[in-house]
Amino acid sequence: MPEARMNCLADLRGRQERARVAFYGPKVRLSVGVGTCGLANGAGDVLEALRDEVARRGLDFTVRATACVGLCEMEPLVDVLAPGLPRVFYHKVDPARARDLVAGLAKGLHHGDWALMRADQDKLLVDLPRSLTGSLNGLAAVPTFEEIPFYRHQMKVALRNCGFIDPLDVEEYLATGGYSALAKAMESMPPEQIIETIERSGLRGRGGGGFPTGKKWRACREAHGEPKYVLCNGDEGDPGAFMDRSIMEGNPHAVLEGMAIAAYAIGASYGYIYVRREYPLAVDHLRRAILQAEQAGLLGINILGRGFDFTVRISRGAGAFVCGESTALMASIEGQAGEPRAKHIHTSEKGVFGRPTTLNNVETWANVPVIINQGADWFAAIGTKASKGTKVFSVVGKARTTGLVEVPMGMTLREIVFDIAGGVAGGRQFKAVQTGGPSGGCLGEDQLDLPVDFDALTAAGSMMGSGGLIVMDDRTCMVEVARYFTNFLRRESCGKCTACREGVLRMYELLEKITAGQGTTADVDLLEEVSRYVADNSICGLGKSAPNPTLSTLKHFRGEYLAHVTEHRCPAGVCKALTKFTILTASCKACGKCSKACPTEAISGGAKKVPALIDQAKCVRCGSCREVCPFDAVGTE
């Protein structure tokens, strides 16, 4: 059934139209998000139940597997596109509900009472807008996509199509206008004009650095040497970040299309996508997307009959955080140990295999087709003066609604944390938000009005980073957070330069000492001094930014450090050596939840109206009892 290879632009337009008719066509289309989060929440069983029920009833429905729409907490999510009706999303669907859903749809009925939201228009959810309004048939009470707080303030550009199309079928990407930008670029834009468009759009690197993308492309186009390479950095190593995984899993063709446009503009003939091994699903989806694009004539030799060749291959990372750094990444692609080198020579002149290379991050690539389609002015109208467009964040940690959000640049951190993510989980007190991964910093309550903007976040001692946004509450110890990040960086330091290899280790030892309750004020001062030394003397970005978590917490939460060293107290009740959990008998309702949660059976009582009691000899200070107590009856000393 697969269609033949396309040999000209007319072939592409005809195929897009046929795909579009099938997508929005007369059949009911059911889809389940089976990205990593969905699968972890049982979406696989839901997909199977839908398929089985449709087959059992002999219905002519289409059942599709899509990826993540960002609302990870509400998975499994089922998306229903029925002719003449808005698109309807159901959340927390289980196999039984999935079967009931099919039973209802067989009679043309939705379960409006179960639905999470509806979309009356596929505006920017997919590449081509489409109005879906028709009859509301019992769905009037279901809130629209734009009315849900989680989505109201969002704007999907890089995440368009993610969770709305089947990433394993190029036809679904084509149906929503996929590869139009590549066609437009090859048909009507000289390479110079493509680069000028990207420059004027103000697009900056989404991997964290924020370097102007168009400028990179221009330097590579002007560099001498053949062949030229286009690379995609999918080594999303920042713990707490999964934006790029979602795009690679949910809309791999957007990345390929962006890379192909750049290759055409720069004059590159080869591309590599470097993906970390922890993302097996992303690797699989990209691999299949490349194969389908090659068969369709959208990648490989003589693309769309225009005489342009561009071949893309995947290189899997093998578990080294430093490989997210550009020179280390290229060393890894070449078959070397992933050690960075000093950047006296620019990647655009001598990159991978010593040839001119352009390296951009997954999210940056996903933005490119939209900019080509909508124009530089459209993109530049979104965002702030120097940070244009949108940014994707993974909002995790102690946030009430965790998930993936895409917002226009310039939105404040407060709006993201409180308006979109609903504030802190469990009604606890907000303490800090951490951006920029292990290289970023922690920002407190007084800095929540900072806008999402490359330069503003850097000025505040944090950084945009790749987009991890980790919410911390009053039960998060900021010293322990610094220890955590420093431990991570200590392990990931490649060991090449002394400042990073030894300095980060010393920082870690000091932080260990402080969190173990053995630190002094002199240790805090020494920690600060070593941190500054490491920042000033390391070769690559990993070492230079490694002190950020420590320095930013020292700056904004110094009092917490001092509580550890002068009062021998961990205010958040996290550091085990400084914490003793006790049951506040007056508040204890003897519900028994704490003794059930205790991994070492250290809690007795807690049932039949007898208040619980913690055996301090058995207690491992894990805090599970405090987490589960509904009455705030577990205190710390």
Place this chain on the structure above:
Amino acid sequence: MAPTNLQTQAPVDLAAADAVIDSYQADKSWLVMILQDIQEAYNYLPQPVLEHVAVRLALTPSHVYRVATFYASFSLTRRGRHLILICDGTACHLRGAENLQEELTRRLGVAPGQTTADGLFTLETVACLGACALAPVMMIDGTYFGKLTSEKIVAALERFAAKEAPDA
């Protein structure tokens, strides 16, 4: 338990390694990928295989060894039949990943990086599995376990151990 000594093992069949190397046209720039595929085939990277890779790719053994020891996912010793990855990413860490790792260590009797005496499980911590919204998370042989609790750990371990029962 102590890792098994690779020196005392029987001679290794190199056919699987050759198949992997051939699939990359013996191109040395694919070394990192080749070693990953070989590890998948052999469970770990046996020394004779590493030496063979060096010969086939016209690389020095020291280069191959350097790459094999640089990346965290490579193992030069045999690993358990099931690989448990407990995530210690930031989101998981804030939601108690360390306590869950300790729980796994208590249940299995091994620290991260070690293999149980029966050869069933290898426990490893990873920086981030990318399922942060479901923190804390662990993965056993590619299957995710989200919003992890002590109870879920016990159930998961029992499930995988049951698969190994003699009549299964």
